[in-house]
Structure formats: C-alpha cells, structure tokens
Amino acid sequence: MKLLSFVFLIIGIFLMMFFNSSYDTQYTSYKTLKSQSQSKELKESIKRGNTVYSDFCVSCHLPNGNGVNKIYPPLANSDYLEANRYASIKGLKFGLKGKIKVNGVEYNKYMPPMGLSAEEIADVMNYMNHSWGNTFGKIVTVVEVSAIK
Numbered sequence: 001m002k003l004l005s006f007v008f009l010i011i012g013i014f015l016m017m018f019f020n021s022s023y024d025t026q027y028t029s030y031k032t033l034k035s036q037s038q039s040k041e042l043k044e045s046i047k048r049g050n051t052v053y054s055d056f057c058v059s060c061h062l063p064n065g066n067g068v069n070k071i072y073p074p075l076a077n078s079d080y081l082e083a084n085r086y087a088s089i090k091g092l093k094f095g096l097k098g099k100i101k102v103n104g105v106e107y108n109k110y111m112p113p114m115g116l117s118a119e120e121i122a123d124v125m126n127y128m129n130h131s132w133g134n135t136f137g138k139i140v141t142v143v144e145v146s147a148i149k
C-alpha cells in the first residue's frame with residue numbers, strides 16, 4: 001500500500017513537471033512572437049520617424065541630436081525627453097515654450113508647432129526614443145498622440 005502511493009506520487013510529480021514545462025514553452029513562444037511583432041512595428045515607425053526628423057527637426061536639434069548649447073536643447077540622452085513623454089508629445093503638437101531644464105541646462109525659448117500629423121509625431125517620438133543611444137520607454141502610438149489635447 002505504501003509502495004503504491006509512493007508510485008502514484010512519483011507519477012504525479014512527473015505529470016506536473018511535464019505540464020509545467022509544456023506550458024512554459026508555449027507561453028515563452030507566445031511572448032517572443034508578441035515581442036517580435038512589436039519590434040517590427042517599432043522598427044518601421046523609427047524608420048519613418050527618421051524621415052520626419054530630417055525634414056523638420058534637424059535644423060535646430062542637429063543630426064546627432066545634440067542641439068545647440070543653451071539655444072536648442074539636446075534630444076540625445078535628454079533627461080527631459082526620457083521623463084516627459086506626455087509634455088514632449090504635447091510640445092510637438094501645439095508648440096513648446098517657457099522654462100524647461102534639459103540635462104541641467106535651462107532653456108526658455110520657443111519651439112513652434114510644425115503641423116505634423118499624429119502619425120508623424122508618433123514616428124518621430126519613436127525615432128528620438130531609440131536613436132543616439134536613447135532607449136526610452138515603450139512604443140508611442142497614434143492613439144496615444146491623438147488622445148493628447
């Protein structure tokens with residue numbers, strides 16, 4: 001009797017291990033699939049954002065995203081951009097003026113709105129968040145940009 005319950009216990013443990021591992025692999029492959037499709041979406045958005053950046057932003061913030069000290073703030077490694085996702089999107093939609101501090105330097109200038117569509121703003125945000133060594137946050141979507149009034 002004791003031997004029988006021991007055998008059942010062993011079988012039980014094996015069954016648990018089996019189901020656990022197949023669940024794990026299924027879950028992992030679902031997750032990798034999801035992150036792959038996300039990164040494809042992100043990659044394409046970054047590519048479009050690169051074009052928006054060259055057309056509308058490069059003249060002030062420069063190709064390397066370093067800006068011009070005390071006149072045009074940097075985007076590369078910008079603590080402002082990293083911490084102020086909402087305000088950055090809003091600034092691109094409606095313009096940005098007043099005092100801001102970027103990497104310890106104060107700016108009190110004006111960035112005019114450039115008439116970009118929600119998609120162009122999402123794309124250029126994704127471009128900035130993933131260029132010049134920046135790795136800031138998750139993908140910015142058109143829905144997110146459109147919701148900011």
Ligand code: HEC
Nearest residue numbers: 056057060073074078080081096097098107108109110111
């Ligand atoms: C005419 C020059 C000019 C152009 C063109 C311009 N900016 Fe700016 N940008 C500024 C100035 C000036 C500020 C700071 C505004 C302030 O002092 O409040 C700024 C601030 C910013 C900030 C927030 C501060 C930071 O450095 O993180 C972001 C993000 C930004 N710009 C992104 C862009 C993007 C993206 C484009 C193109 C779509 C663009 N800018 C085009 C002048 C410009």
